[in-house]
Amino acid sequence: xxxxxxxxxxxxxxxxxxxxxxxxxxxxxxxxxxxxxxxxxxxxxxxxxxxxxxxxxxxxxxxxxxxxxxxxxxxxxxxxxxxxxxxxxxxxxxxxxxxxxxxxxxxxxxxxxxxxxxxxxxxxxxxxxxxxxxxxxxxxxxxxxxxxxxxxxxxxxxxxxxxxxxxxxxxxxxxxxxxxxxxxxxxxxxxxxxxxxxxxxxxxxxxxxxxxxxxxxxxxxxxxxxxxxxxxxxxxxxxxxxxxxxxxxxxxxxxxxxxxxxxxxxxxxxxxxxxxxxxxxxxxxxxxxxxxxxxxxxxxxxxxxxxxxxxxxxxxxxxxxxxxxxxxxxxxxxxxxxxxxxxxxxxxxxxxxxxxxxxxxxxxxxxxxxxxxxxxxxxxxxxxxxx
Amino acid sequence: xxxxxxxxxxxxxxxxxxxxxxxxxxxxxxxxxxxxxxxxxxxxxxxxxxxxxxxxxxxxxxxxxxxxxxxxxxxxxxxxxxxxxxxxxxxxxxxxxxxxxxxxxxxxxxxxxxxxxxxxxxxxxxxxxxxxxxxxxxxxxxxxxxxxxxxxxxxxxxxxxxxxxxxxxxxxxxxxxxxxxxxxxxxxxxxxxxxxxxxxxxxxxxxxxxxxxxxxxxxxxxxxxxxxxxxxxxxxxxxxxxxxxxxxxxxxxxxxxxxxxxxxxxxxxxxxxxxxxxxxxxxxxxxxxxxxxxxxxxxxxxxxxxxxxxxxxxxxxxxxxxxxxxxxxxxxxxxxxxxxxxxxxxxxxxxxxxxxxxxxxxxxxxxx
Numbered sequence: 001x002x003x004x005x006x007x008x009x010x011x012x013x014x015x016x017x018x019x020x021x022x023x024x025x026x027x028x029x030x031x032x033x034x035x036x037x038x039x040x041x042x043x044x045x046x047x048x049x050x051x052x053x054x055x056x057x058x059x060x061x062x063x064x065x066x067x068x069x070x071x072x073x074x075x076x077x078x079x080x081x082x083x084x085x086x087x088x089x090x091x092x093x094x095x096x097x098x099x100x101x102x103x104x105x106x107x108x109x110x111x112x113x114x115x116x117x118x119x120x121x122x123x124x125x126x127x128x129x130x131x132x133x134x135x136x137x138x139x140x141x142x143x144x145x146x147x148x149x150x151x152x153x154x155x156x157x158x159x160x161x162x163x164x165x166x167x168x169x170x171x172x173x174x175x176x177x178x179x180x181x182x183x184x185x186x187x188x189x190x191x192x193x194x195x196x197x198x199x200x201x202x203x204x205x206x207x208x209x210x211x212x213x214x215x216x217x218x219x220x221x222x223x224x225x226x227x228x229x230x231x232x233x234x235x236x237x238x239x240x241x242x243x244x245x246x247x248x249x250x251x252x253x254x255x256x257x258x259x260x261x262x263x264x265x266x267x268x269x270x271x272x273x274x275x276x277x278x279x280x281x282x283x284x285x286x287x288x289x290x291x292x293x294x295x296x297x298x299x300x301x302x303x304x305x306x307x308x309x310x311x312x313x314x315x316x317x318x319x320x321x322x323x324x325x326x327x328x329x330x331x332x333x334x335x336x337x338x339x340x341x342x343x344x345x346x347x348x349x350x351x352x353x354x355x356x357x358x359x360x361x362x363x364x365x366x367x368x369x370x371x372x373x374x375x376x377x378x379x380x381x382x383x384x385x386x387x
Numbered sequence: 388x389x390x391x392x393x394x395x396x397x398x399x400x401x402x403x404x405x406x407x408x409x410x411x412x413x414x415x416x417x418x419x420x421x422x423x424x425x426x427x428x429x430x431x432x433x434x435x436x437x438x439x440x441x442x443x444x445x446x447x448x449x450x451x452x453x454x455x456x457x458x459x460x461x462x463x464x465x466x467x468x469x470x471x472x473x474x475x476x477x478x479x480x481x482x483x484x485x486x487x488x489x490x491x492x493x494x495x496x497x498x499x500x501x502x503x504x505x506x507x508x509x510x511x512x513x514x515x516x517x518x519x520x521x522x523x524x525x526x527x528x529x530x531x532x533x534x535x536x537x538x539x540x541x542x543x544x545x546x547x548x549x550x551x552x553x554x555x556x557x558x559x560x561x562x563x564x565x566x567x568x569x570x571x572x573x574x575x576x577x578x579x580x581x582x583x584x585x586x587x588x589x590x591x592x593x594x595x596x597x598x599x600x601x602x603x604x605x606x607x608x609x610x611x612x613x614x615x616x617x618x619x620x621x622x623x624x625x626x627x628x629x630x631x632x633x634x635x636x637x638x639x640x641x642x643x644x645x646x647x648x649x650x651x652x653x654x655x656x657x658x659x660x661x662x663x664x665x666x667x668x669x670x671x672x673x674x675x676x677x678x679x680x681x682x683x684x685x686x687x688x689x690x691x692x693x694x695x696x697x698x699x700x701x702x703x704x705x706x707x708x709x710x711x712x713x714x715x716x717x718x719x720x721x722x723x724x725x726x727x728x729x730x731x732x733x734x735x736x737x738x739x740x741x742x743x744x745x746x747x748x749x750x751x752x753x754x755x
Contacts, residue, residue: 062595063566172683202447203622204666204699207679229595236668236677259670273600274670277628277652290565290598 018089019050020223021074021107021191026083028069032295041294043069045247046083051191054221056214058238058255060231060270064291066247067227068112071195074225075109076100105135108184112196114176118168124152124179125164131186151182156212174205181212191223192216198233210237231270235259240327243267246291246302249321253328263330265344266303301333309334309342408477409616410436410459410502410584415472417451417458421465426688428454429640431472433714436584441610441617443631443648445624445663447684451640452620453507456586460502461486461494476501479583500530503577507588513561513569520557523547523576530580546575550605567598571605578609586618591626603630625667628652636660639685639695642714646726654754656717656728658700661751694731702752706731706743713737719753 026047029040044066051057059067072078074085076094085092087106094100111117118127125148132139132147139147152160155178168176177197184192194213198206214237217224226238234241235255242252243264251264262268292298292305301319304310313333321329322336334344412434418425428451436442444452457463459474474486478501489497506512514522523546524539534542544554550571561569570590577585587606591599607630610617619631627634628648635645636659644657655661662680682699685691691698697707714727715734731738732752735745 062597174683202449202684203624204447204663204680205683207666207668207677208681211676211678231596232668232670235670236674256674269597271670273596275596275623275626275629276670277625278669278671290567 021051022086023049024084051223056224056238058234061244065244107191108189109193135187311342406437411475443627443634446637502584503582504586710741
């Protein structure tokens with residue numbers, strides 16, 4: 001309750017090089033249920049991550065790649081299996097309730113679904129008052145009123161009087177997400193962990209939320225971790241982008257160069273798979289395969305079963321992050337100096353050819369079907385099962 | 388304008404031919420609620436799907452895209468009610484039938500055989516306690532009583548093979564398959580009886596982009612091979628521009644623009660289409676400030692008078708408050724005469740009839 005809430009000075013005193021929040025070789029394994037099961041899901045492995053004041057880092061990856069786990073670990077909603085979380089360079093692992101409170105007043109999280117993250121039986125006023133009272137002490141009367149007004153104003157819910165006494169169901173998705181952001185801001189956080197903050201919202205209001213977060217970054221100098229599966233929005237919003245695949249970071253660098261000149265074959269595949277009406281020919285066609293099982297991840301590089309350039313080396317040895325440019329890293333043996341390294345080419349050429357179509361299969365099936373269709377008369381249940 | 392070739396991921400084989408409608412939705416209206424004050428979700432929606440074509444249906448959540456698909460197949464659950472209009476399905480042999488007035492028995496026989504649907508969140512619509520093979524053959528056996536179980540299983544194996552899944556997966560339960568594979572199984576099931584119309588309701592929304600591309604390619608390839616028509620519903624306009632031949636944009640239960648995919652992308656005529664296209668940050672090209680669309684969609688229970696988009700529109704003028712726009716050919720010389728837009732900027736006659744001074748089309752909406 002008496003947590004130091006207005007210690008923004010800390011960040012200013014520390015040199016600009018010290019990250020506000022840092023993860024060092026963070027690892028999370030979930031045990032697999034079952035009798036005497038020793039198997040674990042390798043959700044996050046050896047992730048290093050730094051969040052700086054007033055900068056946005058995007059974490060991009062497909063579902064199941066461990067992005068949300070990272071957010072939850074950083075918010076200390078779960079404990080790390082291995083590795084360290086540092087706040088202003090000091091170990092921030094919380095061991096007590098009070099310690100956790102102190103921690104969350106600096107590191108706040110915004111969840112994906114604003115329909116689920118706000119309690120439907122409470123008004124906006126109650127939700128925000130709770131957060132203000134927990135993190136700023138017992139404000140009352142005019143002081144509290146002023147704080148609430150300021151919060152709603154900060155997330156552009158104006159006039160604030162119109163929204164303060166609403167229930168969540170009376171608000172649209174975008175407005176709800178703004179209330180969730182206001183709730184996080186009530187703690188005066190230094191770090192915002194935004195776990196897919198726009199993916200549940202209507203397309204036309206997504207940019208509004210991203211612009212709001214960017215505005216908060218600029219005005220309040222908050223460090224933001226932006227988790228998304230949409231690499232185009234990472235390019236729009238984030239200063240740095242980290243790409244995850246199967247629990248590991250495969251590439252990191254400034255957003256513009258990661259999206260315009262992806263180095264890791266997986267990033268290339270990701271960028272080339274996104275719909276882009278301007279550039280229909282440069283799409284990766286015929287890519288096959290899926291993310292590996294995280295219970296028994298493949299040896300070596302986790303992308304090797306799908307990688308068109310993989311060599312023996314990739315199947316045996318795990319690639320570290322190599323420097324591939326100013327401030328850029330990629331975990332691919334193709335950038336090493338070792339003999340026998342894979343020779344990287346364009347994924348467009350590698351995936352460009354579509355697999356041949358086996359026409360015979362369908363023709364034969366159609367003949368069967370036509371014969372059977374003659375006899376078909378009445379319908380029986382079936383369609384309804386689909387729903 | 389019409390000279391611009393319709394480009395999509397695959398070469399549309401049928402597009403060059405004379406458009407032959409396979410599904411015509413005429414003035415379809417749908418209400419939600421049985422009480423005295425129902426919500427009018429769809430108002431006089433008309434849409435034509437031609438044979439062999441991919442028609443994209445785009446819009447925000449709650450704009451009625453899914454309702455339109457369910458109403459057209461009579462799958463709308465209560466309290467949804469079809470209050471008017473007709474849905475004409477044209478057979479390969481040219482026989483026409485109104486789906487909305489078909490007897491239940493005929494409807495049952497024609498569903499899946501004529502029109503199949505891949506539901507939203509299809510990944511979760513498989514029955515978790517039955518093996519995949521049994522679920523596919525169930526549909527076959529229901530529609531083709533003369534088929535033996537063995538034949539049905541063989542056909543199921545062929546179907547799985549067709550969507551790129553190894554036939555030995557027939558004996559798998561749904562939870563043993565990945566999301567993308569379950570989605571393919573659903574597509575294989577929908578294609579089991581060789582339907583002429585395939586309705587896909589957000590088939591790739593739950594998948595990541597790499598898998599989305601695989602599924603979209605699969606659909607493209609299968610359409611080329613089997614020649615069915617597709618209604619593809621999604622909120623992702625940029626995906627539609629790639630895969631659809633034509634796109635209809637919906638807003639607040641009405642179609643506000645309908646045109647060839649590239650026309651919608653390069654030459655949007657409705658302010659909403661234009662704004663929607665600028666709601667997606669681009670992956671390439673210059674990084675610029677984007678604003679999205681201010682405000683939020685109207686509450687359909689209290690539908691505003693006039694144009695439903697007027698509160699969020701950058702080109703609003705006095706007539707928009709009272710005159711309701713209807714679909715007309717855009718007032719831009721040289722436009723494809725088949726494209727339609729529901730905006731008063733393009734309809735001076737209606738504005739004048741309402742007693743207002745017509746206003747010219749803004750520059751952004753008249754790009755050639």
